Amino acid sequence: MPDRDSVEHSAETATAHAGSEGEGDRAPRTPLVQRAYQMLLTKISRGEYQPDEKLPGEHELASTFLVSRPIIREALKRLREDGLIYSRQGAGSFVKKRVEEEARSIGYSPVETIADIQRCYEFRLTIEPDHAYYAALRWNDSALAVIASALDLMRDATNARRHREDADYAFHCAIAQATNNHYYISSMLALKDHIAVGMKFHGASLMGPRPALIGVFDEHQSIYESIRVRDAVTARETMRKHLEGSRDRIFEGRTLDLSL
Secondary structure (H helix, E strand, O other): OOOHHHHHHHHHHHHHHHHHOOOOOOOOOOOHHHHHHHHHHHHHHOOOOOOOOEOOOHHHHHHHHOOOHHHHHHHHHHHHHOOOEEEEOOOEEEEOOOHHHHHHHHOOOOOOOHHHHHHHHHHHHHHHHHHHHHHHHHOOHHHHHHHHHHHHHHHHHHHOOOOOHHHHHHHHHHHHHHOOOHHHHHHHHHOHHHHHHHHHHHHHHOOOOHHHHHHHHHHHHHHHHHHHOOOHHHHHHHHHHHHHHHHHHHHOOOOOOOOO
16 A cells, blocks of 8 residues: 555655646646645745745654645755755755845845835835736746745635735835846845835735735735736736735825925
8 A cells, every 4th residue: 555655755756747837828736746835935025934944854844734745845855956955865955045135235224214105115116017018928837836826815805804014025026036037036036125115015005905915915916917928018017006005095095295
């Protein structure tokens, strides 16, 4: 009789193949490997695992994420291929020094005032619509799957009437990554703490009527769909409208005069 790991690994392979057959018509359903990959990526991005820190073993990660060891093994393989972790023979997997650590040398001033939140949105509006534009032109299957995975996390949170800032940030970073332009992703990583402040305020503004959360998820869904069908012009415009809407929800449509 096959053991649990081999059965679940076979099921995972079948799920991945089935998901790839309809991707042209709808967003792909995220397989278990992709979910495990995204959860590990989120923990690394948030600094829960520091550079050169050893990751928990496969058995511990499998128990934590409630999946089999072959699924964890495949997720770790993807992280290695993406240059996010490295392995030492007989010692396990370790986190590589992140681009984020290097990007901090850009030296953006910290968010100190409400006006700084507006300034951050103003800057994001100059780069993120282009992220969506170039992502639509350049995405590959792996990059699109990461965007879809973050969108799935946002969908789950929306259904639970919650806003997940980490999934929201991961969605925007995944789009920057899909441009295959390291200047874009480096800027997003350097702005992580600044964007997080705005996202917390934005999340708080959505905690009233449920349709507010649904509407924002729909905005992200529209961005994803435009990128997926490679409609670069629409992707740029939907991203712009989303960011303007987020800013206006925080400031209730009354932006500050930054000339003062």
